[in-house]
Amino acid sequence: AIATAQHFTYVFYNEIDRQKLLREKDMENRMHLALGDDEFVIYLQPKQRLEDGEIGGAEALVRWIDPVRGLVPPDEFVPFFERNGFIIEVDLYVFDRVCAMLRRWLDEGRPVVPISVNMSWAHLRNNDFLEPYDRIRAQYDVPAELLEIELTETMVFANPELLIGVIDDIHRHGYRCSLDDFGSGYSSLNALKDIDVDVLKLDRAFFSDEDADNEREWNVISSVIDLAKKLELETVAEGIESIKQSAMLKEIACDMLQGYVFSRPIPIEEFEALLSSGKEE
Numbered sequence: 001a002i003a004t005a006q007h008f009t010y011v012f013y014n015e016i017d018r019q020k021l022l023r024e025k026d027m028e029n030r031m032h033l034a035l036g037d038d039e040f041v042i043y044l045q046p047k048q049r050l051e052d053g054e055i056g057g058a059e060a061l062v063r064w065i066d067p068v069r070g071l072v073p074p075d076e077f078v079p080f081f082e083r084n085g086f087i088i089e090v091d092l093y094v095f096d097r098v099c100a101m102l103r104r105w106l107d108e109g110r111p112v113v114p115i116s117v118n119m120s121w122a123h124l125r126n127n128d129f130l131e132p133y134d135r136i137r138a139q140y141d142v143p144a145e146l147l148e149i150e151l152t153e154t155m156v157f158a159n160p161e162l163l164i165g166v167i168d169d170i171h172r173h174g175y176r177c178s179l180d181d182f183g184s185g186y187s188s189l190n191a192l193k194d195i196d197v198d199v200l201k202l203d204r205a206f207f208s209d210e211d212a213d214n215e216r217e218w219n220v221i222s223s224v225i226d227l228a229k230k231l232e233l234e235t236v237a238e239g240i241e242s243i244k245q246s247a248m249l250k251e252i253a254c255d256m257l258q259g260y261v262f263s264r265p266i267p268i269e270e271f272e273a274l275l276s277s278g279k280e281e
């Protein structure tokens, strides 16, 4: 009986691996064409300023609108593209679309807020990783202060010395820089003494699913916010789903919130409408 069970487990995992491999092979075959065919689309998730409830910025998040599979979320292709290097092209495409959008807002006299983009660690293998970013930004003549580059906490753990240099480069090129997913994994508070970013994005791991009155939890969150303030970092709480959490965050003076309670990631046109409606009132 034991042998049979093991046999089944073995077959089961192999089938999953096999399907994953086939999916990845399929993505590999189609990714270049998909980029050319505009199948990668940018969604924007607003960040809400807690002080006045207004939109203080947005994060650009990529989706793959596949003619066969429909809307594919980034978790299903970003990790694979990070391994095969294609993420570099996707990130630059996202950056290009964001710069084009900001140029249009500026030209049309629309309300403008800073936009953040995610930068994969894969770029960092190249010493001149900011050169293509600068070229795109110059092409659209967008002020660098309107652009924020999100680096993830995993990079801190992987290579803190490299990261310190990378943040320095990003600043020298004029971009704002944030540390994404802070608190999701291995980062220690001690690392913050060297990580000279502008913005700390608290991962949703800090916030439990239920909006339970967890006093210990909120003590931890407010201490991290206080520490960030002492270090003159702006704070953004990610993955906030309840009004109660939002009220608590305002109370402990977190600067911004990004979460479903305010808005899910939305298409650019929807974001523009939201931004304009807010500014008219």
Ligand code: C2E
Pocket (backbone or CB within 6 Å): 045, 060, 061, 062, 073, 074, 075, 078, 087, 090, 091, 094, 118, 119, 120, 150, 180, 181, 238, 239, 240, 241, 258, 259, 260, 261, 265
């Ligand atoms: P991230 O950069 O930490 O982005 C935040 C993720 O949290 C987004 O998932 C967003 O939809 C989700 N989120 C926001 N508010 C809530 C909430 O209230 N509840 C829940 N459950 N989730 C919320 P998304 O868009 O699926 O992206 C997942 C990850 O994929 C991103 O995490 C980022 O690491 C990566 N990613 C997305 N776009 C890009 C890109 O253009 N380039 C690179 N390199 N990575 C990207």
Ligand code: MG
Pocket (backbone or CB within 6 Å): 059, 118, 150, 180
């Ligand atoms: Mg991010």
Ligand code: MG
Pocket (backbone or CB within 6 Å): 180, 181, 201, 203, 238
């Ligand atoms: Mg994040």
Ligand code: MG
Pocket (backbone or CB within 6 Å): 181
């Ligand atoms: Mg994340």
